[in-house]
Amino acid sequence: MIEVRWHGRGGQGSFTIARLLGMAASVHGNAYAQAFPSFGPERRGAPVLGFTRIDENKITDRSEVDACDYVVVLDETLWGDNVLNGLKPNGIVLINTETPEKYKIDNVNIIALDATSLALEYLGRPITNTAMMGALVAAGDFIQLESCNNAIRESMKENIANKNIALMAKAYEMIKEGK
Amino acid sequence: MRKFISGNDAVAEGVRLARPHVISAYPITPQTIAVERLSEMVEDGSLKAEYMHVESEHSAMAAAMGVSSVGARAFTATSSQGLLYMAECLPYASGARMPIVMMNANRAIATPWNIYGDQMDSMFLLNSGWIQVYVEDAQEALDMMIQAYKIAEHPQVLAPMMVNLDGFVLTHTYELVEIPEQDKVDAFLPPIQMSKQVMALDDPKSLCISAGNDFNMEFKIKQERDLQNSVSVIESVDHEFHEAFGRKYHGMMECYKTEDADVVLITTGSITGTTRIVVDQMRAEGKKVGLLKLRYLRPFPAEQLRIALRDVKHVGVLDKNISFGYEGTIFTNVNSALSSLDTVPKTTNYIGGLGGRDITKGNIEEAFEQMMSSDHHDKIQYMNVRCEQ
Structure with a gap:
């Protein structure tokens, strides 16, 4: 089972992207998936978590995600010990930052992407969730980019979907080239 | 069609x-x-349909009773404090034999105020005359909305039905759900047909009548008899549903790897899924553990429990509730059912998940290990707590 934890702030789309990844893997892929937010009141600007579980078998586990293969940070002001909590030994952290040198830790695989600049270029707004999904797809090799494109097409209006698909493709390409 | 939707979405799709x-x-x-x-x-x-945005839960149920009185199909949904606020109307609906269907999102009740999931709320209403079912995932939530009307409206049943799903863990979790086709559902669930007690403009009736000490017991006994007998309808509807849609839920309860089990844990709702994983892991280690998913709490499947558990050495009951001053409510019911066996298994009550506290796979494994060991332990065990007990 692949377990992904998304860190963001209310309004940045961290749960939306957790859900889109699950939709991509299940409805538009051949896997089963589960997606859920950190449960509780919803408040704009407050730290929130999103979770995605993906597996080839039906997922019946309803306990909280305590060990992650991937941690994705949409907003670097949330950086702290809780980002690395529960990261599996070979796990990967993906962070949205323009200063990757700040995030070098021994024995932790951290991949940086300046998703905010990319999002401003492609969407005209600093909404970074789809860019970070593109980075995750490139880093992860557990899901096809086309499945994610289909999930976006299913969930957004056509013109917005197209912009996000282009943004995701660019982020994907940058991480693949950087590898 | 397959959709990636939440438990709440699945309920709405099923109701539609x-x-x-x-x-x-x-x-x-x-x-x-x-x-x-x-x-x-x-x-x-x-x-x-007509959507009535009423001013309270009490009014929601009162309105549903009006709908049912004229022979129409009514739906409402609530949770926690809302269910308790509605409570006065629930026996009115069941006593008047109105087949209303309600979704209840299981949530903690105040005080302390808490919006997360446990099953304290619906336990208060076990005595309300409503059929109560608890579902494990979003698919079962959708499917039970369809089954619920068929069960509730059955002429031998005519009882309202509450479909319970765990707050947040099910209502707010997205998963893959198969949406049945409308024509198949229409064939399975024809339009409501209530003839006898239906009111119409040219056929006025007095409903929700009074019955004093000369008739009240007879009303109540007939109501009790029909709720007890609804078991066979529940089982046949599930069987028909399987034939029509290919999914079955095993009627009153599902036994998972219990056949040769020494130790069985009884669960309701979403924790069942987590427990399946623990059972699989422990079975792989050669440990004879099993799971009994209790789906219906009313009517209560006492006879089925006795048959399933008669050769088990130790039965655990996982309660996401406390009946203050005694123990978990499901534990009381299970012990009562098992007490007439010649050899009564040992029983332990595992109380957990209150106010949304996580129940981990480790917590469940510890419960199984405790039941398998011969060491003495208290009959009531609280899962995953920090305070002294």
Whole structure:
């Protein structure tokens, strides 16, 4: 089972992207998936978590995600010990930052992407969730980019979907080239 | 069609397919999204129903009773404090034999105020004369909305039905759900047909009547008899559902690897799924553990439990509730059912998940290990707590 934890702030789309990844893997892929937010009141600007579980078998586990293969940070002001909590030994952290040198830790695989600049270029707004999904797809090799494109097409209006698909493709390409 | 949707969405999809005439509801976390979706469906015309945005849960049920009185199909949904506020109306509906269907998002009750999931709320209403079922995932939530009307409206049953799903863990978790086709649902669940007690403009009736000490017991005994007998309807509806849609839920309860088990844990609702994983892991280690998913609490499947558990050495009951001053409510019911066996298994009550506290796979494994060991332990065990007990 692949377990992904998304860190963001209310309004940045961290749960939306957790859900889109699950939709991509299940409805538009051949896997089963589960997606859920950190449960509780919803408040704009407050730290929130999103979770995605993906597996080839039906997922019946309803306990909280305590060990992650991937941690994705949409907003670097949330950086702290809780980002690395529960990261599996070979796990990967993906962070949205323009200063990757700040995030070098021994024995932790951290991949940086300046998703905010990319999002401003492609969407005209600093909404970074789809860019970070593109980075995750490139880093992860557990899901096809086309499945994610289909999930976006299913969930957004056509013109917005197209912009996000282009943004995701660019982020994907940058991480693949950087590898 | 397959969709990646939440438990709340699945409830709304199931209700839409069941074609209710009127939805009367008041929003409350974590049920809100279910009634929002239904309101949107009425607005966009994909559900041809009247949506009544009432001023309280008490009014929601009162309105549903009006709907049922004229022979129409009623739906409402609530949770926690809303269910308790509605409580006065529930025995009115069941005593008047109105087949209303309600979704309850299981949530903690105040004080302390808490919006997360446990099963304290619906336990208060076990005595209300409503059928109570608890579902494990979003698919079962959708499917039970369809089954519920068929069970409730059956002429031998005529009882309202509460479909319970765990707040947040089910209502707010997205997963892959198969949406049945409308024509198949229509064939499975024909339009409501209530003839005898239905009121009409040219056929006025007095409903929710009074009956004093000369008749009251006879009313209540007939109600009790029909609720007891609803077991066979519940089982046959599940069987028919399997034939029509290919999914079955094993009627009153599901036994998972219990056949040769020494130790069995009884669960209700979403924790069942987590427990399946622990059972599989421990079985792989050669440990004879099993799981009994208790789906219905009313009617209570006492005889089925006795048959399933008669050769088990130790039975654990996982309660997400406390009946203050005694123990978990399901534990009391299970012990009562098992007490007439010649050899009564040992029983332990595992109380956990209150106010949304996580129950981990480790917690469940510890419970199984404790039941397998011969060491003495207290009959009531609290899971995953920090305070002294």
